[in-house]
Amino acid sequence: MTVWLLFCCQALMNSTMVGQVAMGALIGHTLAEDKTLATLPMAVQMTAVMAASIPASMLFARLGRRFGFMVGACCSIVGSLVFAAGVWRGDFALYCLGAVPAGLGFGIAQHYRFAAAEVARPDYRARAISLVMAGGVIAAVVGPELVKHTREAVGGVLFLGTYLTIACLPPLVLLLLSFAQLPPAPARPKISTPIGEIIARPAFIAAAGAGLVAYGTMNLVMTSTPIEMMFCGFGVDASATIIQIHALAMFAPGFFTGRLIQRFGVRTIIVAGAVLTAGCVVANVAGASFAHFGVALALLGLGWNFMFVGATALLATSHAPEERVRAQAANDFIVFGTVACTAFLSGALHAQAGWAMLNLMLLPALAVALGLVRWQAMRGRVASA
Numbered sequence: 001m002t003v004w005l006l007f008c009c010q011a012l013m014n015s016t017m018v019g020q021v022a023m024g025a026l027i028g029h030t031l032a033e034d035k036t037l038a039t040l041p042m043a044v045q046m047t048a049v050m051a052a053s054i055p056a057s058m059l060f061a062r063l064g065r066r067f068g069f070m071v072g073a074c075c076s077i078v079g080s081l082v083f084a085a086g087v088w089r090g091d092f093a094l095y096c097l098g099a100v101p102a103g104l105g106f107g108i109a110q111h112y113r114f115a116a117a118e119v120a121r122p123d124y125r126a127r128a129i130s131l132v133m134a135g136g137v138i139a140a141v142v143g144p145e146l147v148k149h150t151r152e153a154v155g156g157v158l159f160l161g162t163y164l165t166i167a168c169l170p171p172l173v174l175l176l177l178s179f180a181q182l183p184p185a186p187a188r189p190k191i192s193t194p195i196g197e198i199i200a201r202p203a204f205i206a207a208a209g210a211g212l213v214a215y216g217t218m219n220l221v222m223t224s225t226p227i228e229m230m231f232c233g234f235g236v237d238a239s240a241t242i243i244q245i246h247a248l249a250m251f252a253p254g255f256f257t258g259r260l261i262q263r264f265g266v267r268t269i270i271v272a273g274a275v276l277t278a279g280c281v282v283a284n285v286a287g288a289s290f291a292h293f294g295v296a297l298a299l300l301g302l303g304w305n306f307m308f309v310g311a312t313a314l315l316a317t318s319h320a321p322e323e324r325v326r327a328q329a330a331n332d333f334i335v336f337g338t339v340a341c342t343a344f345l346s347g348a349l350h351a352q353a354g355w356a357m358l359n360l361m362l363l364p365a366l367a368v369a370l371g372l373v374r375w376q377a378m379r380g381r382v383a384s385a
Contacts, residue, residue, distance in 0.1 A: 001181070002119045003116050005176050005177075007135040009135070010109065011137070020166075021247075028347075031091070031095055033092075040344060044100060046103060046340035048099060049103045049339065050339070052104045053110075053329045053332035054333060055104075060111065060325050061325045065183060069115075072105045072109050075101040079102025080163050080170075082094065083095060084098075084163035088155075105170070112135075114312075116128040116132040127262070129312050130259075131254060133254040134255050139247060139251065141244065143243075144240040144244035148240055153165075193320075198327050203314060203317050206375070207312070208335065210308075210373060211311035214308040217365055220345065220358065220362065221296075221358065227350060228288075229242065232288045238290065245298055249302045249305070261309070267314075269310040270311065277299065278363060278366055280297070280300040285356050288355075349361070
């Protein structure tokens with residue numbers, strides 16, 4: 001029951017982010033005088049996601065999962081309202097400011113997958129992680145549809161109605177959390193393992209490396225896609241539909257990725273995800289039709305899911321139970337620090353280097369991720385021997 005409640009909470013919180021992805025770069029491009037700053041709001045938001053990792057770990061460690069998730073939902077409400085104020089006033093700086101609480105809320109929400117692993121029995125852990133992340137399937141439908149149907153709903157100000165509607169989603173999360181049976185704050189060990197020792201473990205290095213490449217490469221392409229589509233003559237509805245396809249591909253595999261990991265192993269699934277992401281590069285470079293964008297973003301979503309769920313499952317093997325909060329915080333700090341960088345670079349690279357070069361930059365990063373996973377597997381075999 002708790003896993004399904006977390007599934008619903010993840011769906012609602014992800015809906016706010018999917019909607020933001022569909023319109024954030026377009027709003028930034030409209031409000032910013034310097035068009036290379038079009039993706040700055042997303043970069044600020046992802047920086048806040050990264051910054052949330054350590055305070056979130058302190059909240060969870062001292063006050064438990066429920067209180068921490070409630071704080072995240074409240075941050076998301078504030079972020080949506082400040083976004084709305086920025087759009088209403090046509091103020092780019094105020095709009096970027098809204099990305100701070102919105103990013104903090106989304107950063108805390110990233111721990112729903114960890115909470116699922118904690119409430120599930122060990123043999124069901126990968127499936128629980130995968131299932132909670134599959135809550136994004138609902139977000140993939142709700143987020144873009146909200147953009148399509150509410151973008152001109154209030155006072156003729158584009159997207160103002162969307163942000164006011166999105167602000168109504170986190171209160172539902174607060175309601176659901178009141179029914180969830182979440183673990184209390186973990187007992188604090190008398191002697192803490194140094195964080196340097198935790199992040200130096202091969203399993204942690206491989207998990208964090210695969211996770212940051214999965215999220216970083218996905219975000220680099222996804223953030224600039226609405227802008228590229230605008231340049232190719234497509235409207236807001238078309239780009240929202242492409243983001244919807246992408247989000248469905250990201251989260252729908254969550255219903256079976258855990259089973260695939262159980263059957264084929266976590267490293268095989270990570271490798272498969274890297275291959276799918278490389279397929280996105282091929283599709284995006286091959287053409288600029290609606291079909292090319294759709295296929296590319298679908299492959300990008302599938303690749304992200306396989307790599308990121310695999311990385312999360314691999315991370316769970318890198319630490320003891322009493323180390324989990326610190327290990328999770330360190331992992332998310334690394335992963336979302338990279339995502340913040342790619343969100344900012346996405347707009348600049350798209351403006352300066354072009355769409356094709358932006359996509360080709362994914363390939364070296366994917367090779368690094370595969371190398372780390374291979375290295376960790378070899379280290380594991382040596383240790384076993």
